[in-house]
Amino acid sequence: MSLASATHHDASVNYLNEDKGIWSWMTTIDHKRIGIMYLVSVLIAFLLGGVFAMLIRLALLNPKHTVFGTVIMSAETYNKVFTLHGAIMVFLFIIPSIPAALGNFVLPLMLGAKDVAFPRLNLFSYYLYVTGAIMALAAIVGGGIDTGWTFYTPYSTSTQGAVGMMTMAVFVLGFSSIFTGVNFIATVHKLRAPGMGWFNMPLFVWGMYATAVIQVLATPVLSITLVLLLLERVMKIGIFDAAIGGDPVLFQHFFWFYSHPAVYIMILPGMACISEIIPTFCRKTIFGYRSIAFSSVAIALIGFLVWGHHMFVSGQSQLATVLFSFLTFLVAIPSGIKVFNWLATMWRGNISLETPMVYALNFLLLFAIGGLTGIFLGALSTDVHLTDTYFVVAHFHYVMMGGTVIAFLGAIHYWWPKMTGRMYNETWGRIGAVLVFIGFNTTFMTQFLMGSRGMPRRYYNYLDQFQQLHAFSTYGSWILGLGLVINAVGLIVSLFNGIKAGPNPWGGTTLEWQTQSPPIKHNFHDQPVLDRLPYDYRRPIETELEVK
């Protein structure tokens, strides 16, 4: 067993300190280092997008947009800020967050592999991400964009600003995403440890695999669409602009053909993390392994057939609208199945509430709300009233932030000891997680009410009747921000004074816990053998976990 053999080696050598110097990082093809570089990068993007979010909420605190008598921002600035918030959060943060950062680090370890299938492609993918990020920053500095992250035509083909630079940034980021997807698919097919069949893989791997399939199939459509948008803007080729024979609704079809599956690029990894965290902290085998695995695949496939539900009032074909509504209800089912499977896993477990598990509970409650409010928007008559209002804003924040980001935060805490070799402070971790929960609900629950009462989204000015709700939502954003800052500080401080983590601090069953923390450069000293199925708790596990 590799745990035993690890003791024969010098445990102080690991992937972080085996090679030294900045050059060794910049040229690394170690999936763990690339994962860490991604993690730092996406967290910077999260910070930037988060600052924009706080500014948006601050500007909406009162109808005059003032704090202490000073106007926070003008309507033009507001439009740019919400566009950048959306674009940065979607393209620079959430899409690469779990797959590229945590997936890169964990996936090969879970498979018992030395690295991903194409380590150099992996590094190239990271540099494409950095290039895209720099281009996006250049777009922000060079005039900004005010199109909304959706780039709807003909507004996006006629407005001023750095739309061309931003769309090309997204184009480049798309290739980064595709390469990661290709890499993961090949890795899962070819590099599983001996004896690890498809149904012995951790569910995180299933989630990553389903995500990768969508990344590879859907992202090219967005890339092509954005190239067409740029051509339309520069050369007036007449594809999307009605004035020269194009069709603005066509752009929406293209855009959502990617961007709805992209919702699953975002949420499937979140679900994948939760499927790891819950069995570990319940010390109980996962309930319904196969249905969780198959529902990931089902979501990935049906997710391609529901893009039109973003367009019920857009002027698309009415028959299409009816079919899209029906298919939307079908895609709800696998997500529901997963939630019930997680609940059944908790049933009769042995549950301790470390920070990752607190986040998993946050996820269950928030994602439930996100999913249930999706029914309001899938149903045709209610969607007509609710679409393009704050109800939609609240709904997708419950799914994207309440689902994916919350799972990401839980997963960072979960794999933190493995990535850094240090334990974070559990008390501050929990306090942060609870504050995030309270702040999140305060911020976004109010927005459901605003939306159902008819407050449209992307509004700089609003009617006085919404003032209290807007203010309440802004107060919530401060609590949310505080919770995130506490978590960030707790993690950073642990790098310096956290107690050293053993190989398996939580008592996890998957292969990444069989090697030392942090792992050596090649992950395992010997080829690990699958001597225990994932989530099998029938035999005791060697663990250092002491519940306080």
Add this chain to the structure above:
Amino acid sequence: MNWLRTWMLGPEGSAYARQVDNLYVFLVLLSIFFFVLVAGLALGSVVVWRHKKGRKTPHITDHVGLELVWSIVPLIICIGVFFWGLHGWLQYTVAPNEALEITVVAKKWQWAFEYPDGTRTLNEVHVPINKPVRFIMTSEDVLHDFFVPDMRVKADIVPGRYTEVWFNPTVEGLHHATCAEYCGKGHSDMSAKVYVDTPEKYAKWVAEGGDEWKTMSPQEYGLYLYQSKGCETCHTLDGSRLAQGGPTWKGVFGKMEKAGDGKEYKVDENYIRESILNPGAKVVAGYDNIMPTFQGLLREREIRALINFIKLQK
């Protein structure tokens, strides 16, 4: 349940709105049920089966019956909700033949309405109570969306084609229409007043236009027009200049302004009248020629009132 419905969704302006709201309230109750179920099971498990060192957990890998239940029951509910939503939506898509037809032309950032008899209004529309009204809409620039929250209807407005919404208003008085598809700087100010009138009031309005001006002072009426006709989107009253805006109205009357052609013009009644009806004629130097014409959109009385109002902005 009425208070809950109103609290969540605001006033209802039509029978159709009630139908939408019924589904909404049902979905709220359904959501509360499932949320309590999920939260109860999750938090209950945490409490009941909290960690004890050394306690063994059962090895339960699946249960076909349970999994069928939580797949099929939600599926049945979902299909039911689909048909309920479809039922309401079919009504939303097909306007009755006898509906009053009003053409809507949306552009940044104003609503122009045109009645079958040629009457044109800006940012306000009067409709008779208990008679279906159908809006046939197009855009002159980017996407917009005509959203009347009280009627629970909206539809995108797309350049180069016509889209429509209709409703049958049952509640007299003022309802708001608003733009729900992002269209730039003035997006959140792009609103229109929808007046649902009794047949008598409506007939009178068609004949003579509104009578709000009769009871207002020149300052009040001017301010009303300034806000309702969209002047405030570009012109300020406090001397400041908005980005992509026009000259402020503060102190502008009687001033000598230099136009783009290099000549100076005095801002008097005729200059203002021309600037409203033919805005491109003498654009003040340093400003873009972006103001739309209001020819046919303002009554003579309203133009005179706006001129008076500008005079008052000293």
